[in-house]
Amino acid sequence: MSVIIDPTTLLAENVESTTEAARPASLASLRVGLFENTKRNAAQLLDAIGAQLTAREPSITLVRRTKEQFGLPMSSELADDLRASCDVVIVGVGDCGSCSATAVSDGIALETRSIPTAVVITDIFEANGRAIAALEGSPEFPFIMAPHPVATLDAAQLEERARELVDRILSRLVEPALAGAHA
Amino acid sequence: MTAGVDTDVVVDPDATRAGIEHVFAMGWSDGLPTLPATDEHVAEFLAHTTRDPDEVIATIPQLGKSATVRHAAVGAAMAGCAPEYFPVVLAAWDALGGEKPAQGGGWQSTSSPSPMLVVNGDIRNRLGFNSTGGVLGPGFRPNATIPRAIGLTISNIFGIRPHVLDQGTQGVPGRWQMCVAEAEEDSPWEPLSVELGHSPGADALSTVMVRTTEFLDNRYYTSAEEVLLDFADSVRRTGSWIMRHSAVGLLLNPEHAWLFADAGYSKQDVRDWLYENAVRTQADLRAVGKEYAVGTGHPDDEVHHVLADSSPASIPIVVAGSRNAAMSAIFRVFTTWSGRVVPIG
Numbered sequence: 001m002s003v004i005i006d007p008t009t010l011l012a013e014n015v016e017s018t019t020e021a022a023r024p025a026s027l028a029s030l031r032v033g034l035f036e037n038t039k040r041n042a043a044q045l046l047d048a049i050g051a052q053l054t055a056r057e058p059s060i061t062l063v064r065r066t067k068e069q070f071g072l073p074m075s076s077e078l079a080d081d082l083r084a085s086c087d088v089v090i091v092g093v094g095d096c097g098s099c100s101a102t103a104v105s106d107g108i109a110l111e112t113r114s115i116p117t118a119v120v121i122t123d124i125f126e127a128n129g130r131a132i133a134a135l136e137g138s139p140e141f142p143f144i145m146a147p148h149p150v151a152t153l154d155a156a157q158l159e160e161r162a163r164e165l166v167d168r169i170l171s172r173l174v175e176p177a178l179a180g181a182h183a
Numbered sequence: 184m185t186a187g188v189d190t191d192v193v194v195d196p197d198a199t200r201a202g203i204e205h206v207f208a209m210g211w212s213d214g215l216p217t218l219p220a221t222d223e224h225v226a227e228f229l230a231h232t233t234r235d236p237d238e239v240i241a242t243i244p245q246l247g248k249s250a251t252v253r254h255a256a257v258g259a260a261m262a263g264c265a266p267e268y269f270p271v272v273l274a275a276w277d278a279l280g281g282e283k284p285a286q287g288g289g290w291q292s293t294s295s296p297s298p299m300l301v302v303n304g305d306i307r308n309r310l311g312f313n314s315t316g317g318v319l320g321p322g323f324r325p326n327a328t329i330p331r332a333i334g335l336t337i338s339n340i341f342g343i344r345p346h347v348l349d350q351g352t353q354g355v356p357g358r359w360q361m362c363v364a365e366a367e368e369d370s371p372w373e374p375l376s377v378e379l380g381h382s383p384g385a386d387a388l389s390t391v392m393v394r395t396t397e398f399l400d401n402r403y404y405t406s407a408e409e410v411l412l413d414f415a416d417s418v419r420r421t422g423s424w425i426m427r428h429s430a431v432g433l434l435l436n437p438e439h440a441w442l443f444a445d446a447g448y449s450k451q452d453v454r455d456w457l458y459e460n461a462v463r464t465q466a467d468l469r470a471v472g473k474e475y476a477v478g479t480g481h482p483d484d485e486v487h488h489v490l491a492d493s494s495p496a497s498i499p500i501v502v503a504g505s506r507n508a509a510m511s512a513i514f515r516v517f518t519t520w521s522g523r524v525v526p527i528g
Binding site for chain 1: 205206225286288342349475
């Protein structure tokens with residue numbers, strides 16, 4: 001009697017569980033990375049979020065970076081650059097099959113480099129984000145879901161979307177007990 | 184009754200069904216009956232290559248996962264390939280390794296592209312590939328099972344499955360089913376593989392990531408130029424226009440190929456003609472909300488080419504199908520094609 005091969009054995013490999021970066025008490029005087037992936041409206045949404053954060057905490061510095069290829073994980077050079085240039089990083093916008101997955105994996109990679117992140121993907125890609133988080137050893141990794149789509153929003157709608165997201169992004173970036181009390 | 188086949192083979196139909204149902208129950212199938220693979224079965228495939236079973240043949244960096252020759256053999260066994268097809272399966276993985284869209288998240292894409300495999304050389308006849316009537320359709324084991332082996336490896340080894348890591352919006356008809364052999368004997372021109380540097384008769388394969396195929400039925404033509412105009416109209420349609428340029432392939436049935444050749448067109452002449460004529464104006468693209476693909480600020484009457492240039496990579500031409508009616512197809516390439524053809528074996 002032959003044994004039927006389980007073709008999914010690679011999936012069962014033990015992945016090292018990842019750790020979250022320690023959170024600051026507030027964003028005061030911190031460098032906030034806006035790491036956009038070149039998807040349509042991604043830079044615009046992150047800029048609008050950056051403006052909202054600046055309104056709450058004028059002492060922050062916004063640092064803009066652009067991902068080389070949205071469908072692939074960021075390069076290690078870019079990860080090192082983000083680590084050197086930013087204290088916290090907002091990653092987005094994952095609004096497609098490949099880029100929602102890599103936004104989550106980039107976020108996990110930055111957390112393991114001790115950079116607190118807020119990863120923004122659109123809600124239709126939740127299952128995809130959850131699957132990649134599990135593959136990366138961080139099945140509960142919290143990402144922030146914006147209503148899909150983002151790509152078709154105009155400037156006023158982007159502003160509104162940023163307003164809806166900013167509290168959740170702030171909560172994700174700073175110590176949970178302090179979020180909301182301070183920017 | 185099929186000549187040369189032992190029709191008296193005794194099989195246990197209940198055991199056959201039980202094996203297939205196990206594969207369904209475990210979630211390892213692509214929705215069709217799929218063979219359960221065993222070590223003995225996989226060993227038959229590995230016997231058809233000298234490559235190390237542990238050699239990595241595909242890596243998906245965004246998942247941090249790699250597949251080996253052995254994994255490819257498991258996929259081929261489950262897909263229903265005959266063991267002697269295995270060098271073709273490995274060549275398909277080699278070819279995909281050079282395709283940027285297959286590396287950059289294409290398997291997970293909402294666009295859901297499918298690899299189209301093009302087979303050239305004597306192996307077409309040795310293994311019984313279909314290159315003639317119904318070449319895009321069912322009925323031929325190598326054409327049907329070799330692309331399926333790729334799909335089962337993507338889903339099972341890499342875990343890229345529909346609704347999870349595969350985010351295909353509507354999918355593509357023929358995904359994991361597109362494999363054509365070129366009708367070299369019926370073509371007026373040199374085969375794709377020869378055009379791209381391989382010897383005539385040498386076994387070779389290429390993979391093009393395809394979003395869909397569209398038929399082009401022009402059987403009552405009176406000139407080659409009418410048919411070329413008909414092609415150009417399909418190539419330049421705006422619905423498929425999402426980037427500055429994209430590649431578009433032609434799957435010419437022999438009658439259309441000979442029409443062009445008899446009118447004095449080389450393959451390159453056909454490409455040059457299509458490059459020049461597959462255009463849209465700025466105003467056309469603005470009217471359908473696609474100005475972003477070419478950038479704003481150009482004059483309304485400025486023309487934009489669908490194709491980046493008239494190279495074989497931008498307009499691959501393959502002759503396949505029956506001569507029984509002058510119908511051809513275009514295949515829409517997902518972003519770009521490398522123009523690479525790899526040896527088989």
